[in-house]
Amino acid sequence: MEIVNLGYRTDLAVLGLSGSSVHDAGEYVVARTPDNPGFWWGNFLLYRTPFAPGDVKRRVDDFRREFPDAEHIAFGIDTTGGEIGAEDELAAAGFAVEPAVVQTAGRVVPPPRPNEQSTYRFLSSDDDWEQVFHQSLACAELEVDAPYEEFTRRKVATRRAMVDSGHGKWFGAFDGDRLQSSLGLVFDGAVARFQSVQTAPEDRGQGLAGTLVHHAATYGLTRAKTLVIVADPDYHAIRIYRAVGFTDAETQLQFTRRPA
Template identity: 30%
Template sequence: MFETRSRGYATDLMLASLDGYVSRGDGYFAARTPTSPSFWWGNFVLFSEPPRKELMQKWESTFDEEVGCTAGIEHRNLAWDSIDGDTGDADAFVAKGYTLTRDFYLFAEKTRPSPHHRTDLQIRPIEGDAEWARADEIAMESFCDEQSTPSFRRFLSQQASRYRRLVNKGFGKWFGAFSNDIMVASMGIYVRDNIGRCQSVATSPEYRRSGCCGTLVHAACSFAFEKMGAREIAMMADPSNPSLRVYQSVGFEIQERVASLSHSKTNCV
């Protein structure tokens, strides 16, 4: 695993390294995933310290030289290796058109059933084209709305294909929650060096707030602990996302508060 203060960001670097490249420079790690240039967390730079106004140009040139050289990159995504929410001089970047994003990394060494655990659901690794297509459909239902652009929908489909390739290479498993043989929720877990990372937890809209998400996360993580060699599992969550409480209800704890700066190059001032 990569030597960073943030164990959460180390898992982002791990995921990028599975089908891409991670290089180390003077005061930063650079991650590139040429097969998925629109995946911002597969194409980013993690700096060792929070942003400073006088280093803005250096940070941008570092990204452009290390990551932006990849065909299809139309963004900059800049993170820093702090776990206490320090944002440094982020306001100077925001004034130039960047978006400041705050996230939590949660960790668990074991999980427990949620208060709304569903014993009627079957949780298992998915298999076959039809089940992967259904998982892709659930992601579309969960993460898209009428304002979602065609490019974002293409990105989700590309990510679904990427997730499947990584499973086929033996890096992880994708899980489905089934109600009467119908997949109603899905998520992935990838493991390396005994550290697992959850990906794309999604529940079909009509099954939300019914215990499906918590049941899936607990069962999938239990599988990873028992059969995939994971000793600890990480996940990233938006502080404002209601699912945060679900993750906490099954045993995940907030241990890192991180921030990042990003923008589409076409929107750069």
């Protein structure tokens, strides 16, 4: 299937490599992760066109038909310039619009403030992955309740399986054996997609993320020609990525209506 947006193209590739199903239904693409129904961006519809007047209701009906038991609704649009369409209808229907910046790099430079005190290496043990799970909870932007913990546990297990099968690598910055910062890199041919750059709250402000991104990117370019990372335009991390050589390439749009 042809996907124009590089962010969504690599999203779908990662989902496919991690065991999710990706089906081209013509007007839209269905991404489905039945083993983790709480994973909104593993269970969503990607439309090929912006929202025309009247599309919101029709597309909600599409989603309900494809995911009758889902509590959330999640849409994407396969465009590169950020065209939304009927924003007033989306707002009236309770959807949040979340723009992101798709960044790419074919070469990288060291961060301006590298952290040389920590150790940078691949995750290699049960304890390393257990620390990723707890770090993910500590970095969560949503309320951490039992369903969120279960979602996170399943997502970490899927990522470990993907690494074990040779489709990616997970990297960590460590103080001794304690995980401070982590991220993933998943390979799809000549492209490598970054996943979940996160630093424990108590370890922020030490240059860990920039150093780890550079470390992982340097490795990634030994296996791929293009690195892809998707960043929140309003979050400080986007400046870290730019500082090591990533440039803004496209806009990616996500539309969500959270469970009641």
